Amino acid sequence: MPQFPERDESGPEKRNKFDLELSELPSDPGQRPLISSYNPNVRDEVHRAYLQMGPCQPRFHNFCKSKFGQQQRRFNPTWFNKYENWLEYSISKNAAYCLCCYLFRPEIGEQASGEIFTKNGFSNWKKLERLEEHVGSPNSAHNKVVGYCEDLMKQEQHVQTFFNKHSYQDRKYYRIRLFASIDVVRLLLEQGLAFRDIKKVTVKNAPGNNMLIAPSIQKDIVRACSIETTNAIIRDVGDALFSVLIDESRDASMKEQMAVVLQYVDKNGSVIECFIGLKHVTSTTAISLKEALDQLFSKHGLSISRLRGQGYDGASNMQGEFNGLRTLIMNENECAYYIHCFAHQLQLVIVAVAKKHDQVNSFLNVAANVVNVHDIDVPNMNDIFLPWGRSRRKARKISNMHYFQVELFFAVLDLQLQELNNRFNEVNMELLLCLACLCPNDAFAAFDKDKLVRLAQFYPKDFSPIELMALKTQLQIYIMDMRSSTEFAGLKGISDLAKRMVETKKDKVYPLVYLSVTLALVLPVFTATVERTFSAMKFVKNELRNRMGDEWMNDNLIVYVEKDVFNSIDNESIAQCFHNMKSRREQL
Numbered sequence: 286m287p288q289f290p291e292r293d294e295s296g297p298e299k300r301n302k303f304d305l306e307l308s309e310l311p312s313d314p315g316q317r318p319l320i321s322s323y324n325p326n327v328r329d330e331v332h333r334a335y336l337q338m339g340p341c342q343p344r345f346h347n348f349c350k351s352k353f354g355q356q357q358r359r360f361n362p363t364w365f366n367k368y369e370n371w372l373e374y375s376i377s378k379n380a381a382y383c384l385c386c387y388l389f390r391p392e393i394g395e396q397a398s399g400e401i402f403t404k405n406g407f408s409n410w411k412k413l414e415r416l417e418e419h420v421g422s423p424n425s426a427h428n429k430v431v432g433y434c435e436d437l438m439k440q441e442q443h444v445q446t447f448f449n450k451h452s453y454q455d456r457k458y459y460r461i462r463l464f465a466s467i468d469v470v471r472l473l474l475e476q477g478l479a480f481r482d483i484k485k486v487t488v489k490n491a492p493g494n495n496m497l498i499a500p501s502i503q504k505d506i507v508r509a510c511s512i513e514t515t516n517a518i519i520r521d522v523g524d525a526l527f528s529v530l531i532d533e534s535r536d537a538s539m540k541e542q543m544a545v546v547l548q549y550v551d552k553n554g555s556v557i558e559c560f561i562g563l564k565h566v567t568s569t570t571a572i573s574l575k576e577a578l579d580q581l582f583s584k585h586g587l588s589i590s591r592l593r594g595q596g597y598d599g600a601s602n603m604q605g606e607f608n609g610l611r612t613l614i615m616n617e618n619e620c621a622y623y624i625h626c627f628a629h630q631l632q633l634v635i636v637a638v639a640k641k642h643d644q645v646n647s648f649l650n651v652a653a654n655v656v657n658v659h660d661i662d663v664p665n666m667n668d669i670f671l672p673w674g675r676s677r678r679k680a681r682k683i684s685n686m687h688y689f690q691v692e693l694f695f696a697v698l699d700l701q702l703q704e705l706n707n708r709f710n711e712v713n714m715e716l717l718l719c720l721a722c723l724c725p726n727d728a729f730a731a732f733d734k735d736k737l738v739r740l741a742q743f744y745p746k747d748f749s750p751i752e753l754m755a756l757k758t759q760l761q762i763y764i765m766d767m768r769s770s771t772e773f774a775g776l777k778g779i780s781d782l783a784k785r786m787v788e789t790k791k792d793k794v795y796p797l798v799y800l801s802v803t804l805a806l807v808l809p810v811f812t813a814t815v816e817r818t819f820s821a822m823k824f825v826k827n828e829l830r831n832r833m834g835d836e837w838m839n840d841n842l843i844v845y846v847e848k849d850v851f852n853s854i855d856n857e858s859i860a861q862c863f864h865n866m867k868s869r870r871e872q873l
Contacts, residue, residue, distance in 0.1 A: 310334055312341050312583035314382035315375030315406055320389075332388050336434065337869055340365075340384045341373045341583060345524040347590030347746070349379045351410065358410040368416060371431065376588065377579075380406025383419065389430040463863075467856045470506050474844040474851070477824045480507075504837060509862035511840035514851045518547070518559045519585050525549045526747075527587075528594030528621075528807045530558070531578070531607070532815040533569065536822055536838070537831040541566050543577055544818045547587075548594070550803045554787035556780055558814040560846045561585060563822070565835040571609025578610075589614070592621040593744070596809030620744050624713055624809055716743055720805035725776035729767055734760045740801055747800060756797045763795045779805055821846050 310331065311317045323331050342365045350357040360374055360381065373382040383402035390403060401407050402419055409415060420427050473480060480503050527549035536542050543564045551557050562584075564577040582589060595614055597607045611623040666686040683692075719740035722733040734757065741748040741756055748756065767773045772789055776782055783802050786792045792799040825841050826833045833841075844851045 309580070310338075312338065312580065313375050313377050314341055314373045314384070314387065315378030315380060317387065319404065320387060333869070335384065335388055337866075338584075340369070340371060341375070341382075342369070343374060343376060343583070343586050343588050345586070345591060346374070346376060346588035348374075351379070351408065353409075353411045356411070360408075360410060364413075364416065368420075371427075372416070375406055376583070378406045378408075380408040381416075382406055383427065385430045385434050386427060389433045390426060463860055464856045466502075467506060467510075467859050467863075470503070470510065471851075474507065474510060474841060475848055477821070477841070477845050479830060504840075505866055506859070506863055507837075507840045507844070509859045509866065510851060510854075511843045512862055513854045513858050514843055514847050515561060515585065517850050517854060518561060518847065519587075521551055521557070521559075522547060522549050522587075523552075524591070525551070526591055526593045526803060526807055528596065528809045529578070529592065530596045530809050530815050531574075531610070532597060532819065533566070533574075534819045534822070537826045537828055538833075540835070541569055542822065542835075543574060544815050544822075545578065545581055546814045546818065548596075548807055548809050550783060550806050552787070554780075554783035554785075554792070556783075556806050559850070560814065560818050560843060563818075563835070563839045563842055571607075571613055574607075574610045575613045578614075589618050589621070590746070592618050593804060594808045595621050595623050596811075597623075618746075620746050622712070622716060622743070622808065716740070716808070719743070720779070720801075720808065723779050723782065723802055723805055725767070725773060725779070725782045728774070729764060732764050734764070737801060740804070741797075744804055747804065748797070752797060756801075759795050759797050763798050766791075766795075818842070818846055 320328065320331065342362075344362045344365060346362075348359040348362070350359045360379070364381075365372060365374075371383050371385045373384050374380075375382060381402070387403045407415060407419075422428070470480075472478075480500075527547050530546040530548060531543065533541055533543045543566050544560065545562055545564070546558055546560050548556065548558045562581050564581055566573050566577050579589075581587075592614070595611060597611075614621050615623065664685050666684065666689070668685055670681075670683050670685045670688040719736045722731050722736045722740070724731045737760055738753060738757055741753055773782070773785060776785060779802060783792075783799070783806060786795075786799055786802065822838070822842055825845055826838050
């Protein structure tokens with residue numbers, strides 16, 4: 286069997302000559318058009334792109350069950366290990382496919398399961414032997430197309446193979462130039478600088494055909510940096526539950542871009558927010574946003590079944606579209622609770638109050654003048670209030686204190702409470718009130734067993750009825766242990782609690798309680814990371830670089846935003862990824 290590259294190691298190449306966005310090819314096999322539907326001029330590019338991505342294998346997906354007679358059966362992810370080089374799974378169709386047959390097998394109808402593994406999908410989970418039948422004998426149709434793939438993948442891909450083709454001295458100099466180029470790329474990416482500056486620091490004595498300064502080489506190195514950075518993030522996420530923070534903005538060329546950030550709890554109990562990609566959306570409808578999110582999830586092997594929260598800023602001019610996106614996601618996963626960014630919620634409350642109460646604007650202007658202007662008259666709060674533009678004889682006899690306190694301050698509070706009630710719905714409020722009971726402050730003073738059980742009931746995918754009963758018992762022992770332990774004294778916040786539980790191995794002693802803590806921490810309440818991503822986007826793609834392509838900008842932005850992750854990756858890994866892409870391009 287051919288050894289295909291890992292799916293995340295490389296992305297599909299773009300070819301502007303045919304105006305084909307290969308980076309947008311559907312990863313989900315159930316959403317792909319027939320290979321014959323592509324123009325023959327670009328079909329080889331499509332083959333190359335899919336071979337570089339490798340089979341779509343969402344190993345951590347919560348696979349749907351289907352009823353066969355009296356039994357419930359589903360796809361088993363261990364099958365990926367047995368058929369790792371060709372077996373694919375479609376989340377949208379709940380069916381299995383064959384990557385090799387999709388790419389090279391001629392359309393022969395139902396003969397020899399022609400369309401089952403390429404078009405319709407295999408979903409008869411009780412007949413596992415059909416997978417072996419599909420492979421068949423050495424001369425089977427499947428093995429013939431595997432041979433076609435194998436012909437494309439014969440050349441070894443390891444960077445050392447490339448070095449061994451040259452003399453020792455040539456290899457040494459090439460390695461120095463490559464690693465120097467990577468170091469220069471690191472500097473440019475971390476500073477968000479233009480790559481035209483790379484010529485100023487290039488080794489002048491390098492061979493003319495091997496200077497590593499061609500734009501295509503630079504883009505491959507940056508692409509390798511982006512791939513390795515994203516792979517490191519996805520590996521860290523693993524099979525953990527997570528939430529998404531989403532926002533949109535226009536770049537310097539006025540193209541709508543959707544940024545996606547993952548929020549999860551790592552193995553150390555720390556809350557992590559990581560930017561995983563920017564998607565250009567040609568349409569800002571809810572369906573288009575959902576499709577873009579599905580493509581990003583499929584690209585990185587993420588399953589929407591692991592999603593436990595979705596957050597948006599609430600102040601966006603696309604609030605209506607985001608509401609539609611929220612509904613589409615919750616229809617697919619009821620536990621992916623939707624919460625607006627609280628900072629924007631409070632900001633919107635103030636804006637709404639200012640619009641509804643004319644005198645609030647006047648009050649804020651006076652307050653600003655008191656702070657910013659010298660020698661302004663400050664009224665005596667015991668004097669009679671004199672409204673501007675009205676007759677003093679008809680004015681009510683009230684003091685300045687009464688006016689500002691009762692008729693302005695209290696009135697504004699009433700309006701703010703009304704706006705808060707409108708923007709924080711009952712489900713969100715109950716959810717937040719329940720998770721607040723996990724707070725360890727003041728010797729776990731907020732602890733409430735019933736509310737924590739209620740919190741678990743919000744997540745039926747994570748707590749079965751039996752586990753809910755076990756949680757009640759576990760909570761009783763847990764709170765006695767926490768309050769009697771000096772290791773858990775003086776903690777501030779749920780995030781401190783999670784880290785201390787991991788440090789003391791209490792996450793293994795009280796797994797259901799720790800799961801509740803994790804669910805509380807992945808619930809998104811702020812979208813600051815997404816806002817910072819767009820600030821970085823305006824720096825990376827500015828007015829002087831407004832012709833930067835979407836994939837090129839995404840690669841630059843991932844490395845620029847996730848500098849800490851990028852800096853943890855050594856040059857050898859980047860060089861390995863770079864030569865993998867280079868070798869595949871030469872082979873294809």
